[in-house]
Amino acid sequence: MKLKKSAKGNSEISTASLPDIIFMLxxxxxxxxxxxxxxxxxxxxxxxxxxxQRLEKKSLVEYIxxxxxxxxxxxxxxxxxINDQFISGLHEISEWATxxxxxxxxxxxxxxxxxLKVHKDTKMGIVTDIKQELRKANALKINYSTRxxxxxx
Amino acid sequence: xxxxxxxINAGSMADIAFLLLIFFLVTTTMDTDSGITRKLPPPPxxxxxxxxxxxxxxxxxxxxxxDRLLVNGEPGDVRDLRRQAKEFLAxxxxxxxxxxxxxxxxxxxxxxxxxxxxxxxxxxxxxKNDRGTSYDMYIQVQNELAAAIRELRDEMTQDYFGMRFDxxxxxxKIKAIQKAIPVAISEAEPExxxxx
Numbered sequence: 641m642k643l644k645k646s647a648k649g650n651s652e653i654s655t656a657s658l659p660d661i662i663f664m665l666x667x668x669x670x671x672x673x674x675x676x677x678x679x680x681x682x683x684x685x686x687x688x689x690x691x692x693q694r695l696e697k698k699s700l701v702e703y704i705x706x707x708x709x710x711x712x713x714x715x716x717x718x719x720x721x722i723n724d725q726f727i728s729g730l731h732e733i734s735e736w737a738t739x740x741x742x743x744x745x746x747x748x749x750x751x752x753x754x755x756l757k758v759h760k761d762t763k764m765g766i767v768t769d770i771k772q773e774l775r776k777a778n779a780l781k782i783n784y785s786t787r788x789x790x791x792x793x
Numbered sequence: 794x795x796x797x798x799x800x801i802n803a804g805s806m807a808d809i810a811f812l813l814l815i816f817f818l819v820t821t822t823m824d825t826d827s828g829i830t831r832k833l834p835p836p837p838x839x840x841x842x843x844x845x846x847x848x849x850x851x852x853x854x855x856x857x858x859x860d861r862l863l864v865n866g867e868p869g870d871v872r873d874l875r876r877q878a879k880e881f882l883a884x885x886x887x888x889x890x891x892x893x894x895x896x897x898x899x900x901x902x903x904x905x906x907x908x909x910x911x912x913x914x915x916x917x918x919x920x921k922n923d924r925g926t927s928y929d930m931y932i933q934v935q936n937e938l939a940a941a942i943r944e945l946r947d948e949m950t951q952d953y954f955g956m957r958f959d960x961x962x963x964x965x966k967i968k969a970i971q972k973a974i975p976v977a978i979s980e981a982e983p984e985x986x987x988x989x
Contacts, residue, residue, distance in 0.1 A: 655807075658807050663810050666813050666814045666817065669814065669821055687929045689932055689935075689936040691943055692829060693828070693829070755828065759928070760929040761927060762927070763924060763925055763927060763928070764925070764927070764928060764931050765925065768924065775834070780832055780833040780835065781833075782833060783826075783829065784828045784830075785828040786828045786829060786936075
């Protein structure tokens, strides 16, 4: 008698809604996923900083990668990568930046940000050169990409 | 004769969804890019003359190719930089334009939210680095200077609005504080100071 009663109370949890729950999660991740579209040709370990700001609008951010090539056949010297390839001369930066600015509608232009992803052992010389090139193209808003480190020192 | 209705077996639906879910879980990168945002000065016009700024209004930071600091002519340390920059830019009394001889001058600006005409510091931090300076050091210096300005803004926001600067949501209040304590960091036109 006692055994029968406990067997009756032991009802199973319905799993009928499980697919729906999973689908919901699936859609969430499908929507939030951004596939990495550029393949990094240079090694970039950004320096640490505490005073970081988030880059809000990703569509308004353009990236420049600066660091030693990943592939050793390109040597050890610091190279600059824009989109999917190395650039051969510094003048390409201002040309590239100008093209980007022209192709944007007028009201978006002043919010355009160039994110500099620079390897931390890079010398400032090349970074200064890039900044000068960006100034020439009037791409004035820049962001030094850093990792957030709260326990600084 | 009624045919038996063929129903697709939906039992494996959950498994398929799971598989897709795991795929997207793995490929998702939720990295939000963050960093220190700075505004570059517009390109200098051809006939630009050097702008003269009084010595007392400048806080000079030099970084050489060995990542050593020279702060206002004396060897410095990146750990003291925040305090030094804060002391230099500090502006305790917005109501008066009187400053001692050794402090940066003030100028009068109209900021209605802070009580009409207020006196803000004319101090400028001048940052100069060598081509051989490491990027890591440069960011550390920029970070300390940004921290000094952030702390000053926090203090002022606390005094006027009773919260931290990053807690402000009112656009006008943010603008007011930004106007009272601007990011006064000026970077010198590049030149080689220590060779390669």
